[in-house]
Amino acid sequence: MKLTNEEKRGVLVVRVENERLDAHIASDFRQAMSDHIERGHARLVLDLVAVNFIDSSGLGAIVAVLKKLGGKGALVISGLHDSTLAMFKLTRMDRVFSLYDDIDAAVTAVSG
């Protein structure tokens, strides 16, 4: 699994560099995101522009990160493609997460 992190205006932007966010990396991904939250990051953008497939384990991991935040802070998502957006729509996660086309729009929305 490869994640790259960048801080922009007080927001932590985490980009998943793998093409597949699936069972193979879901647990590592979840752990890495939890570590960020435990280090005090509460406003997060998850950039999925490099990801073209999310399976059920990947989706479970993203929601687990949201639960970890426990309502304090924000987790939004940027860079979904048609295929990954379809997954969010099928599971109605488009109603749970705010979705943005790109990182800048996401950071602006979260940096408040």
Next chain:
Amino acid sequence: MRILVVDDTLSVRIMLASLLRKWGHEVIEADDGDQAWEIIQREPVRFVISDWMMPGLDGPSLCRRVREADFEDYVYFILLTSRDDESDLVEGMNSGADDFVTKPFSRGELEVRIKAGARILQLQQNLAQKNTELSDALGIVRRDLEAAARTQLRMLPANAAEFGPTRFDWLFSPATYIGGDSLGYFPVENDLIAFYTIDVSGHGVPSAMISFTLNRFITPALCRLAVAQDKDGRALSPERVVECLNQEFMDHGDDSFYFTMLFGLHEPATGLTRICQAAHPHPLLVSRGGSVEELGGGGMPVALLEFADFDSFEFVMQPGDRLLMYSDGVTESISPEDVQYGIERFKEFLRARHELDTPALLQTLRGDLAGFRGGEGFDDDLSVLAMQYDVPAA
């Protein structure tokens, strides 16, 4: 330790044997390679000290024969050489000898070399024992899983079940022995059938345990939650059953646990069907003419979010219609070239094969997926439930 001493020179043999006995070993003696070979085949010998040059079978040839025989227990082999010649050493090692002692040897050197050999044999024996324990344990796990797989299959309803004009068939194939997919159908009350397909996230034993529990939990009594009778007739709300499951199973796993499902109610008399889609792939409606339509507007997974709300959609099945409800193991099958089977290929398959009867269609699908994947083994659990309305006369 039992040590076989092989030397054609009597004086050397006697000297070696008495030394070894003094160090507490049991000694068997052989005059030459041929006699040694007979002994090794006849009785358990795990340590051999052999001279190099002997009439008939010489030391390296004896060693080679022992290696080729590949006895169950490893035989540690020390060759005695009369000179430190590099070409001898290479030949000796090629024959499979473990160590060399140059004649004339010092007692101290011989003693430590025998101890080194004994250590290696002990390690080998420990390893062999661990291996046996592991393979015994693996055998138990495998037998348990196979038994669990049979139980899981027995929990599924009878294939080709008919309720008036409505018939159910299914395809079920767990990735490992058992999996987190499940499906079922049964009458709830007069002229009302409940049906469902479930895909518990993850696979293997943890998913299967939840899947077993769910199967037991979804009963006709629970399904009556979805039925309201008033003066205008019967109102169906399958989402009420899913809401109940959402609350009930919220804490059954870790924070990333959930399952997807389709839960539906169907009236055989009218073809009226109402389904709650909870993050499960869109069911496909295949008409008698072969058109394929994706139904449903999606919905949240079950047991993932406390505040999830669920809804349902309704349609009326026409004679010859078939509704295919599948888990994502179908469309997420991957070819050796890393291509996904995908929904479009699945729909095309159904259009092309719509004239097959349902059992043949499901078997053909299984074959098509195996061909696409380049093998019978699947990465994910795979299940398809087919509901056919107005079964055509055979």
